Amino acid sequence: MPNSSRRKGQLRSYFSHHLRVCLASLGRLYAQPAATLMTTAVISIALALPVGLYIALDNVAQLSSDWDGSSEISLFLHTDVNDKDARRLMQRLQRHKLIKKIDFIDKEQGLKQFKETSGFGDALKYLDTNPLPTVLVVHPRITEQQVDTTSRLVKELRKEKFVELAQLDVQWVKRLYTLLEIANRSVWVISTMLAFAVLLIVGNTIRLDVQTRREEIEVSKLIGASDAFIRRPFLYTGLWYGVIGGLLATIITLTSLLLMESPILKLALLYHSDFRLAGLGITKTLLLILISGALGLIGSWITVGRHLKNIEPS
Amino acid sequence: MIHFDNICKRYPGGHDALNRINLRLPKGQMAFLTGHSGAGKSTLLKLIAMIERPTRGQIFLDGVNLNNISNKKIPYIRRNIGIIFQNHHLLYDRPVFDNVAMPLIIQGYRRQDIHKRVRAALNQVGLLSKEKKDPITLSGGEQQRVGIARAIVHKPLLLLADEPTGNLDPELSLEIMKLFARFNQVGTTVLIASHDLDLIKHIGFPSISLHGGQVEHNGLPFTFDGNR
Numbered sequence: 001m002p003n004s005s006r007r008k009g010q011l012r013s014y015f016s017h018h019l020r021v022c023l024a025s026l027g028r029l030y031a032q033p034a035a036t037l038m039t040t041a042v043i044s045i046a047l048a049l050p051v052g053l054y055i056a057l058d059n060v061a062q063l064s065s066d067w068d069g070s071s072e073i074s075l076f077l078h079t080d081v082n083d084k085d086a087r088r089l090m091q092r093l094q095r096h097k098l099i100k101k102i103d104f105i106d107k108e109q110g111l112k113q114f115k116e117t118s119g120f121g122d123a124l125k126y127l128d129t130n131p132l133p134t135v136l137v138v139h140p141r142i143t144e145q146q147v148d149t150t151s152r153l154v155k156e157l158r159k160e161k162f163v164e165l166a167q168l169d170v171q172w173v174k175r176l177y178t179l180l181e182i183a184n185r186s187v188w189v190i191s192t193m194l195a196f197a198v199l200l201i202v203g204n205t206i207r208l209d210v211q212t213r214r215e216e217i218e219v220s221k222l223i224g225a226s227d228a229f230i231r232r233p234f235l236y237t238g239l240w241y242g243v244i245g246g247l248l249a250t251i252i253t254l255t256s257l258l259l260m261e262s263p264i265l266k267l268a269l270l271y272h273s274d275f276r277l278a279g280l281g282i283t284k285t286l287l288l289i290l291i292s293g294a295l296g297l298i299g300s301w302i303t304v305g306r307h308l309k310n311i312e313p314s
Numbered sequence: 315m316i317h318f319d320n321i322c323k324r325y326p327g328g329h330d331a332l333n334r335i336n337l338r339l340p341k342g343q344m345a346f347l348t349g350h351s352g353a354g355k356s357t358l359l360k361l362i363a364m365i366e367r368p369t370r371g372q373i374f375l376d377g378v379n380l381n382n383i384s385n386k387k388i389p390y391i392r393r394n395i396g397i398i399f400q401n402h403h404l405l406y407d408r409p410v411f412d413n414v415a416m417p418l419i420i421q422g423y424r425r426q427d428i429h430k431r432v433r434a435a436l437n438q439v440g441l442l443s444k445e446k447k448d449p450i451t452l453s454g455g456e457q458q459r460v461g462i463a464r465a466i467v468h469k470p471l472l473l474l475a476d477e478p479t480g481n482l483d484p485e486l487s488l489e490i491m492k493l494f495a496r497f498n499q500v501g502t503t504v505l506i507a508s509h510d511l512d513l514i515k516h517i518g519f520p521s522i523s524l525h526g527g528q529v530e531h532n533g534l535p536f537t538f539d540g541n542r
Contacts, residue, residue: 010422012424013422013423013424013425014422016425017419017422215403215405216405216407218403219403219405219416220416220420221389221392222363222365222392222397222403223392223393223397223416223417223420223464224389224390224391224392224393224395224417224420224421225389225420226389226390226420227386227389229389229420312365313365314365
C-alpha cells in the first residue's frame with residue numbers, strides 16, 4: 001500500500017516537525033535567558049499570588065473544621081436535678097443521631113473549674129452550698145452546611161424536662177463561615193483578574209516576538225507557508241512561557257510555605273493544636289502548571305492571530 | 315502556464331499600474347519582462363505570486379483562475395512558484411543550508427529528502443561548499459545564488475525573478491542568467507523582470523516590454539490558436 005505508507009510518512013514528518021518546532025521555541029527562549037526570565041518571573045508572580053491565597057484559605061478551612069468542637073451546646077440542668085437523673089439523661093441523649101459526644105460536668109467539678117478560671121474563688125468560700133448546676137456539654141455532629149441543624153438540636157434539647165438552659169453560640173460559627181465564603185470568592189475574583197494579566201503579559205511578549213521576526217514571516221509567506229505553519233513557533237513559545245511561569249510559581253509557593261512553616265507550627269503548639277500546614281499536593285501543582293500553560297497558549301494565540309494578518313509580503 | 319486576460323491593477327490612491335494586459339506565457343517558456351521603472355513589471359509579477367490581486371480581469375496559472383483562490387489557499391498556489399528578489403530576502407539568523415531548506419520544511423518533506431534536495435540545489439548554483447556559512451559572510455552574487463537555490467529547491471513549475479541581477483556586475487549577471495536558462499532547459503517556465511537590455515539581447519530569449527502599464531511590445535511566439 002504505497003498510498004497509506006506515504007500518508008504514514010507524512011504524518012510522521014508532521015509530528016517530527018511539531019516536536020522540532022516545540023524544542024526550537026524552547027531553545028530560542030534559552031538563548032535569551034534575561035528576557036525569558038523577566039517574562040516568566042512576572043507570570044509566576046501573577047500566578048503565585050492567588051495560589052498563595054488559595055493555600056491560606058485552604059488551611060483556615062481545615063483549621064475551622066477542627067474548631068467544630070467549639071460550637072458545643074451547654075445544657076445547664078435545674079439545680080435540684082441529682083447526679084443519677086443527670087447521668088440517665090446523658091445516656092439517653094448519647095443515642096441521638098445529631099450528637100457526637102457529651103461531656104459530663106458535675107457540680108463539684110464545675111465549682112473547681114470556676115475557682116480556677118474565674119478569679120472569684122475566694123468569694124465562693126462565703127457560700128454555704130454549691131450554687132452551680134450540673135452541666136452537660138453536647139458536641140453536635142456538625143459540618144459547614146449544618147449550622148441550622150445545630151440550632152434545631154438546641155431547640156429540641158430545650159424541651160428536655162431537666163434542662164433549664166441550652167446555650168449555643170452559633171452566631172460566631174455562622175460569621176466565620178460567611179467570612180470564609182467571602183474570602184473564597186475574592187480568591188476567585190483575584191485569580192480571574194491575574195489570569196487576564198498573564199494573558200496580556202504573554203500576548204505582549206509574543207507581539208514583540210512577531211515584530212522582531214517580521215522578515216522571517218514575510219519570507220515564509222512568500223514561499224508558501226500556511227498561517228498554521230507560521231503561527232506554530234509562536235504558539236509553542238507562549239506555551240513554554242506559561243509552563244515555565246507555572247513551574248516558577250510552584251517554586252515560589254513552596255519556598256514561601258517553607259519560610260512560614262516553623263513559626264506557624266510554633267503558634268499551633270502554643271494552642272496545643274496538632275495543626276499542620278497543607279501545601280498544594282501533586283495533583284494541584286500539575287493543575288497549576290496545566291492552567292498556566294493553557295493561559296500562555298491562549299495569550300499567544302490571540303496575539304499571533306491578530307498580528308499575522310498585518311504582515312503581508314510586498 | 316500564465317494567462318493574463320484583460321488585467322487592470324489600480325492601487326489605492328488611483329494610480330493605474332497595469333492597464334488591460336493580455337498575455338500568454340506557454341509552459342516551458344523562458345521570457346523577459348522589460349520596461350522602465352514604474353512600467354508595471356513588479357506589479358505584474360506580484361499578481362502572479364498573489365501578493366496583489368487584480369482590480370479587473372482574470373489570471374490563469376496552470377489553468378487555475380486565481381480569482382477563485384481564497385486568501386487561505388494562497389500558500390498552496392505559491393508552492394508551485396519559485397520567487398527570486400533583487401534583495402535576496404535571505405534570513406541572516408541561520409546558515410545557508412537552513413535558508414535553502416525553508417520551502418521543503420514548509421511543505422513537510424522528510425529529513426533525508428530535505429538533505430538530498432538542498433545539497434542538489436546548492437550544487438546547481440555552485441555553492442555546495444558554503445552550506446554551513448552564514449549568508450551575511452557571502453558576497454552579493456553568492457547571496458543571490460542562495461536565493462535562487464531556495465527558489466528552485468522544491469522544483470517549482472514556474473520561476474519568477476524580479477531584477478535578479480540588479481546589484482551585480484555584468485559578468486556575474488550573465489552567470490546568473492545562464493543559470494536560469496539551465497533551469498528552463500529542464501522544463502521550468504521562467505519569467506524574469508529586468509531592465510538590463512544588453513544582457514537580455516545577449517542571452518537571446520523573447521521579451522515582453524511594458525510601458526505605462528500596457529504591453530508595448532510582445533516578443534513571445536504565437537501559440538497555435540493565434541494568441542500570445
